Each structure stands twice: as structure tokens, then as C-alpha cells.
Amino acid sequence: MNLRQLEAFYLVIKRKSFTRAAEELNVTQPAVTIQVKSFEKSLNLKLIQQVGKRMQLTEAGELLYQYAEKIFELVSDANEKMRDFKKLMRGTLQIGATKNYARYIMPSLLSEFQRRYPRIKVILDEGNSEDMAKSVLEKKNELALISQLNLDRKIKSLFFSTVEFVLVASPEHRFSQRKSISLRELNGESVILREKGSGSRAAVLRKFQEYGIWPSVIMEASSLDFIVGYVKQNKGVSFMFEPDIKEELEKGTLKVISLEEGNIIFFTDLIYHSEKSLSPPSEAFLKMVKELKKELVPPLP
């Protein structure tokens, strides 16, 4: 069954006129006549009979028209839904972020996003930078906010902001007596790192490499709480995001150690798959982030 022919037939009956059906289909009247005729021929059934000037459905035509009504109602419904997707009146933003970004950056971004597009459902996935990068590659998430990593060539990234990590030690640690230390002094020092795949870990290690220092990594952990506890017990030092240990710093159970070479600064990137065209919500999110960045962080000259 040729559905173009069915549509011609349907509109002829609905509008009770070949001419009006043609207008609605944006074709000329003979096109409609031909379509309906060849439809009848292909079905081997008469559908419409002329009684004088009036047209009348045969039994088969009557039944077919009822089907056509249902069919084209579904089609128009589907069309509308597709337009909704385009107009961001429907859909889901599936985005990933590291724990830190999910906590400190995403809330404001997503609330602005939901203000702009209240009909879009947001699913926020959490994991370390490497996992998130992988989820983008696997198209589980379309976007992810992660720390700078060596990324697969298939992933594109958009610089979003910088993050500073500070050196943290127990008040009992000898560094805590000092005003500031040099990175070099970390050589051989017991250091606690985040797990493999962490963007901050990568940034820290990069810094070490840059300065040619080799601290002794006594522990790797993915749990920030664990690392905090371990540093408190003076088992080693670590690098952290200050807001994460606000309470400990206030209570004095942890100390920030100034570094002569400056804190560890690394980049926050919004990443996405380079070969995949983004869904409208992701597209919109990306666009929004570019806008906000321009507003908040005016580019340096």
C-alpha cells in the first residue's frame, strides 16, 4: 500500500473534493486524481464512486478511510512530537560530571538551563574524569564536565574554567610550621593521590613531572573522605579543592600549605563526542555554556 496514495485518497474524502485535497497537498488537481486512481488500481478495488456530482465511498473505501483517519492522526501527532524535540519542548539532557563539578559547578549551570528550557529533563551522571570521558565515547552521556585529561581524538572539548588545588597537611606535619614550601621539598614525601582516572590526580602528577620531583605515593583512593581522614592522621599530604575541606580548615584539623611555585591549577572542560551531532538539549547546553563563559569570564586581550 502506497501511503502517498492513501493520503491523497484520505484528503479527497476529508475535504470532499479533489481540488481542495490538491491544495492541501500542495500539488495540482490532476496529481490527486491520478494518485487516487492508481491507488484503486493497485488495490484492485473501487473506493470512491461518483453519484452525479456527489462522491460516495464504497464499502471498502469507507473502511479504508477509517484506517486512514487513524493513520494520519498518528502521523501528525508524531510530527508534532518531533517538532517539540527540535523546539526543546521535549527531551532529555544527559550529562556527566565529576563529583566536584557536580557539587560546585553543575547546580548553577543546570538551574539556568532548566530556567531556559523547563520542559527538558536533566539526567546528571557522576564519575571521575576518565569514566566520564569514556561515557562520552560510548555515547552514554553526550556531554561531560571534567578535568583536563589526555583525551581520545574523538572527543572535543570546550574550556570552561580553571580550578585550583592546594597542598594540604595535618597541623602536626612539619610543613605546617612553615610559611610556605617549595615543590621540590615534596621529593620523597608521603603523598596521597586520587585514583587513576581522576582529572585532579592527572594534574598533580603533571605538576610533579614538570618539576622533576618524585614523591612517594603511599596511597591512592577515590574517596575524598578517606583521603581527608588519612591526611588528618598525618599519614601523608595531599592536594585538594579548598571548598571541599572548608570545615576541617575552620576547625584547624587540616592546614593549607602555601607553595612557592603556586597552587596546582588545571582546567575544567566541557567535553562531547566529535563525530556525533549533539541532541538539541546538548546543543542548547553547550551554547548556553559558551554564552555564560563570555559573560562571566571576559576573554583576556
Add this chain to the structure above:
Amino acid sequence: MNLRQLEAFYLVIKRKSFTRAAEELNVTQPAVTIQVKSFEKSLNLKLIQQVGKRMQLTEAGELLYQYAEKIFELVSDANEKMRDFKKLMRGTLQIGATKNYARYIMPSLLSEFQRRYPRIKVILDEGNSEDMAKSVLEKKNELALISQLNLDRKIKSLFFSTVEFVLVASPEHRFSQRKSISLRELNGESVILREKGSGSRAAVLRKFQEYGIWPSVIMEASSLDFIVGYVKQNKGVSFMFEPDIKEELEKGTLKVISLEEGNIIFFTDLIYHSEKSLSPPSEAFLKMVKELKKELVPPLP
């Protein structure tokens, strides 16, 4: 929304393969690829994304697929119904007949028809020959079994059988004393005729004309019962179909008068509209009648 493209998309997902969809559509694989691609382009939405070798629907694709499922189920349903009409597994035979034929001929014809096509509903319409001819012209009935009449050029007819009408009178009538009478003796005689539009009336009048006689028509009526009653009261004579007055003849309340010129014989025709292609049930009925006629009434040499 181009439904050919929708179908390609639908089958690709249903069969999880462009190649298999192509097979099902009886086209080559590139045709399907192109259709799906241009569908996405026309919607301005990605529907399918490739994840490695596996294909995966986008959100919009998912929703659209659900619509497509419903749509193509309806289409295939409709197709089946249309086939049913063709195969005489569905449909209606709308046929007309005069009262006499409805009583004496149609029962056997229709029971044979229903034996052959038990799924076809039959609607039998009744009226005099002229009304039935008109109903065929107006396409209210597709077929009708009527007595020979002067028919519109747009009506075709198939000779079916002959019917004999006899002259009937009251036993008190002077004709009842005679062995037989000549038609000429009806000149000036009180005669009761059927109403205008009746095929038997036309046949009777034709006979009168042929013999150049002018009986006095004292009454025209469409009700056979009335005419029977009237003749019984010896108010006039009439022409009737013998089986219709079987009881009266047995009881002796009516008498058949032999005519020297022979009884009035006229034709039963199955008529149908010449410009309208018949519906499958009517087609089948017509074909059946031709067959039966051949069996029952071998053509004379």
C-alpha cells in the same frame, strides 16, 4: 513527513539492520541508507546513532519508532481488510428485487450465494421494477432483479428467466363459465392493474397495445392483497402470477381464465449500472447467476 522514509526507518530498527530492512522493502541497501538519512535531514533530528557496530535510537528516534509501529500495524491491518474485500471474505451485497422476485426467486439465489460466500452480508431491497431501476441508477443498489421495462441507457441488463402471468377472475365472472377467451374480449372489460412502475403492469399494457385492445382500467393498486380481494368481489379481472394465488385457486375463490393468445409472458432481468464497476460481491453474484442460468436453462439452439 515522508512515509516511505518513515517505513525505511521503521524497518531498519525493527530488523536491526539496514541490509535486512532493504530485503524486506525489496530494494538495495543503499536505498535504505539514503532514505533514512534524508528522513533525518528533513526532520532536522538525528534518529539513529551508531555506537560501534550497534545501532541505537536517540530519544526522538525512540518515540518516532513507537509511532511507526502503530502506524504500520494499522497499514498492514488495512491491507488485510482490503484483501478480504477482494477475496469476498468481507463486504455486502446490496441487491434489489420486486416483491414477486423477492419471494419466488431470490431465496434460492441468495441461499446459494451465501453458501458460496458465507462472509458476505446480503441486503435485499424491495420495490417495484421502476423503483429498483432507479435505485440502480442512483447507485443505492448495485444489482436488481426486475421485470423487463424500458430502461435508461445507463443500465445494463442480463436476461434471467421468463415469468407467466395468467388472467384471473372471480368464479362469478362471466369468463369463468368459458373454456377460454380471446384477448379481444377484454376490450371494455373492467381490469385492475398494478401501479405505475410495476414491470408486470408494463408487460400487461404492452400486450394490450400489441393486440390493439383498450380495457377499462378501473383500479390501479400496488398491493397484491388488495387486488386479490377486489377480483374476488368480482369488481374486475386482473393478471397475476399463479403461485401468488395458489390458496385462492384451491379454495375456488378465484379462477384462472385461459387465453387463446396464450398467457402474458415477460422477462426477468438482472440489472446493473453500466458505468460503475461492480463491487466484488455484486460481481460474484452476477457471475453466479450466469452460471446457474447456464445449468438450469440450457440455451436453445
Add this chain to the structure above:
DNA sequence: GGATTACTATAAGTTTTTTTTATGGTATTA
């Protein structure tokens, strides 16, 4: 781990389908 298999994508050219233009025919209406 390179070859094989089993797909999908792309490009160019062809075929088929659909549409238009032009015109004829036919009821209904003024």
C-alpha cells in the same frame, strides 16, 4: 594480528514515480 566477514556510507548514473501543463468533459447554477 592480519585476513575475512558482514555490515553501512557515498557517489554517479539510471529508472521510476510523481507532478505539471494543457485541455476536454460534465454536472450544477445563474
Add this chain to the structure above:
DNA sequence: TAATACCATAAAAAAAACTTATAGTAATCC
């Protein structure tokens, strides 16, 4: 009885769909 408002038909043109040929890419198999 002409005018009007339709629908039907034929031929030509335009558009859409399809095919052939071939390239590209994962997954799979020795």
C-alpha cells in the same frame, strides 16, 4: 444557455527513488 466549478486524461517535465560500484569500518576468525 451560458457560466461555473468541478474532475478526467494525455503528454511532457520534474522530482524522487533506486541501482551499481565501491569505499569504509567494526567484529570475528584462524
